[in-house]
Amino acid sequence: MSAPIGLLAGWGRFPFVFAEKARSLGRPVICVGLRGAADPELAKLVDRFHWCGVAQLGRMIRLFKREGVERIVMAGKVMKFAIMNAPWRLFTLMPDLRGVRVWFNRRRIDNRDDSILLNVIDEFAKDGIRFESALDLCPELLVSKGLLTRRKPTAREETDIAFGWSLAREMGRLDVGQSVAVKEKAVLAVEAIEGTDRAIARASEFCPRGGFIVVKVAKPRQDMRFDVPTIGCLTVETMHKARARVLAIEAGKTIVLDQAQTIALADKYDISIVALDDSAKGVDPIN
Numbered sequence: 001m002s003a004p005i006g007l008l009a010g011w012g013r014f015p016f017v018f019a020e021k022a023r024s025l026g027r028p029v030i031c032v033g034l035r036g037a038a039d040p041e042l043a044k045l046v047d048r049f050h051w052c053g054v055a056q057l058g059r060m061i062r063l064f065k066r067e068g069v070e071r072i073v074m075a076g077k078v079m080k081f082a083i084m085n086a087p088w089r090l091f092t093l094m095p096d097l098r099g100v101r102v103w104f105n106r107r108r109i110d111n112r113d114d115s116i117l118l119n120v121i122d123e124f125a126k127d128g129i130r131f132e133s134a135l136d137l138c139p140e141l142l143v144s145k146g147l148l149t150r151r152k153p154t155a156r157e158e159t160d161i162a163f164g165w166s167l168a169r170e171m172g173r174l175d176v177g178q179s180v181a182v183k184e185k186a187v188l189a190v191e192a193i194e195g196t197d198r199a200i201a202r203a204s205e206f207c208p209r210g211g212f213i214v215v216k217v218a219k220p221r222q223d224m225r226f227d228v229p230t231i232g233c234l235t236v237e238t239m240h241k242a243r244a245r246v247l248a249i250e251a252g253k254t255i256v257l258d259q260a261q262t263i264a265l266a267d268k269y270d271i272s273i274v275a276l277d278d279s280a281k282g283v284d285p286i287n
Contacts (some may be wrong), residue, residue: 210243
């Protein structure tokens with residue numbers, strides 16, 4: 001049997017998709033589920049499952065080392081705003097000594113996603129545990145370039161896509177968020193800590209008639225080990241409820257979970273999904 005691979009699991013479908021793929025390949029998976037985020041049903045798909053608090057880095061590392069894990073992947077979301085707003089968070093999150101030390105001794109001076117996660121990766125590396133991209137095992141999750149749905153964006157929508165693309169890229173460069181919502185070259189919402197789905201819902205407050213487009217891209221220097229742009233059926237349901245019309249995503253750097261179901265749902269709602277890159281007509285790449 002091959003060496004076990006570790007799964008640090010947060011919220012959403014991605015941890016399930018990864019665990020299912022690993023099982024189909026006969027790869028043993030040791031999962032540490034982040035309490036308050038991971039779904040307990042994951043335990044049925046992995047060889048061993050452990051719970052751990054999001055701030056208990058020492059416990060995470062001990063659990064993986066005890067299971068002989070040397071390689072690990074991250075999959076699923078962690079709602080940072082919920083962590084930041086937890087009442088009496090020092091007691092609610094119950095960080096262990098290693099978690100406290102990493103937090104107060106971190107080299108970087110901000111709490112952007114990249115800063116936090118790179119510090120976590122460095123801490124695991126001290127114990128010989130290396131983070132890898134979940135996409136090494138599941139490359140088929142990355143979307144290919146082209147129109148994914150039956151409906152093609154209109155000429156006006158393509159203009160808004162080109163306008164929103166550069167804005168979204170710049171937000172990614174600043175590590176603020178991955179998505180923007182646009183209508184008639186006016187920005188309705190920029191994703192920040194709340195995540196894409198909530199940003200789409202917020203855009204609908206300023207555009208109740210709908211008809212806006214959403215652009216979601218990777219960071220210019222995206223680390224494929226974490227925070228890879230991801231969409232799925234929930235994204236499409238959110239867009240339908242908000243009356244959004246088009247979702248433009250980045251080809252080769254965006255995960256589409258349950259792709260067949262996601263596209264079928266978009267077709268049902270007459271929503272256009274298109275995967276582009278910086279070579280697309282009208283897109284002005286920001287380096």
